[in-house]
Amino acid sequence: MKQIHLRVNEEIYNKIKNEVKIKKTTMQEYIIKTIGKDLTIKESPANYNVRPEKYKFKFIDLFAGIGGTRLGFESAGGKCVFTCEWDKYCQITYEKNFGDKPFGDIRLVDVKVIPPYDILVAGFPCQPFSLAGVSKKNSLGRPTGFLDKTQGTLFFEVARILKGYIDENTGETKKPKAFLLENVKNLVTHDKGRTFNIIKNTLNELGYKIFYKVIDAVDYVPQHRERIFIVGFNKEIYGKNIQFDFPEKPDIPEPTLKDILDDSVDAKYTLSDKLWNYLQEYAKKHKAKGNGFGYGLADINSHSRTLSARYHKDGSEILIPQKGKNPRKLTPRECARLMGFHDDFKIEVSNTQAYHQFGNSVVVPVIEAIAGQIVEVMDNERLNNNLRNNLQKVL
CATH class of the missing domain: 1.10.1220 (Arc Repressor Mutant)
Incomplete structure (x- = not known):
């Protein structure tokens, strides 16, 4: 730069x-x-380090957060050639772990200067579509979904990049072979399904055959976390009959919360008497009204609730019981493990920012599994094309 x-x-x-x-x-x-x-240009993307040295495909990482999606696609044999994330604290964490500082504002990205790539991945902003986000905005009288001018319309920035461009020299359309988009489960039902229909129709009009599924990460990590994943394949390359199956439940022992907990934790993570009393009274008040609001005292032999970006405030959705003491919050490192990040992942921001980042992140093993399925389909289609071509030569 x-x-x-x-x-x-x-x-x-x-x-x-x-x-x-x-x-x-x-x-x-x-x-x-x-x-x-x-x-007639916009700011060019940075030059990215070669990670890993050997790769099967190239991908770009939009709304990258702290790089959970990148880790998943790298594990499937990919090389990231461009990243975009405008949160300055996420940029710090991303750069510490990958050596690349993400491009900032996606609205300033010129599709023509993105290096050649095969797969686009993006977790476009979910607040306008999430249950919590919609509830909060409604209470403030603010619009949600595509009417949210600051975030909801950012899906169309993803669509703009998926559309690609026509190469002036060859006349060839430059667009990705496939994509993966991730968002909250509520995207499917937002505005009585109209929001999701707009997204599906847009992707279809851009020339992609799409597949989608809500997946609960509880089969991969000890956390109930439902997210929708949308996979698309370029019909010009793979045809309209391309088939894709989302990964089946992994054949692994059921993850439990105790697997990700530290044996010894600093006393600062234990709730104060004042906060613990407040959470208990708050839960009693809402229980009397027939509401389900309140803290979540986790069963360490099972799984937790969904980790949210607001966890830093009081940790109420996932509290760890302690014998003879008030319950405690998870540490940032434990939150990282709950999202499937390995312990070598660097956390060099404040606890508040770390909680926010992991609460907004993807579950890495889920991305790994889906990435593997996408790459398998692409590999199979490539082999089939080679076989067809060789057969034509013989005949």
Whole structure:
């Protein structure tokens, strides 16, 4: 990334400042976008390290978070050639673990400058569609789904990149062979299914055959966590009869919460008497009203509730019982394990940011399993094409 220092007179400065205020952006983003239009380019992606050295396919990682999806696709033999994530703290964690600082604003990404790749993966923002997100926005009288101007419409940025572009030299359409999108389960039912229908129709119109399924991560990690996964294949390459099956339940021992817990944990993770009393009274109040709201005291021989991005506030959805003491919160490292991250994954942000990041992340083993299925279909189709071509030569 190169830097340019500009000196402008007061009149130009005030005009830029006014435009930034109107467009609700930053000076840097406004200037990059404005200059980019004149030069018919946008900011170029960074050069990424070769990880791993040998790879079967290339992929790009959009709305990358801290890289859970990248880990899953690397395990399937992929090399990440471009990443986009605008949260500055997620960028820190991502760079610490992968050596790459993600591109920031997806709206400034020019599809023509993304390096050649095979698979697009994206966990586009889920707050406009999640049960918690919809409930909060409704209470504030704010729009949800595609009416949410700050996040909901970002799906169409993914669609813009999936659409690709026509190579001016060859006339060939440059677009990915396949994709994986991830979101909250509630996406399917949001706005009586209309939101999801828009997404499906958009992907179909772009020339992809799609498959989708809600998968509970409880078969992979000791956490009840349902997410929808949408897989698509380019019909120009694979035809409209391409078939895909999501992974079956893994043949592994049932994961339990005690498997991811540390033997010794700092006392600071134990709830104070004040907070523990508050959570108990809060639960009693809602139980009397017939509501199910309240803390979750976990069974360490089973699985936990869903880890959320708000876990840092009080840890109430997953509390670990302690003999003779108040229950405690999970540590950030335990949260990482609950999401399927190995212990060599670096956590160098504050506990508050770490909780937020893991609560928003994907479950890595689920991504690994789906990535493996996608790559298997692509490999099989490649082998079938080679066989057909060789047969034609013989005949």
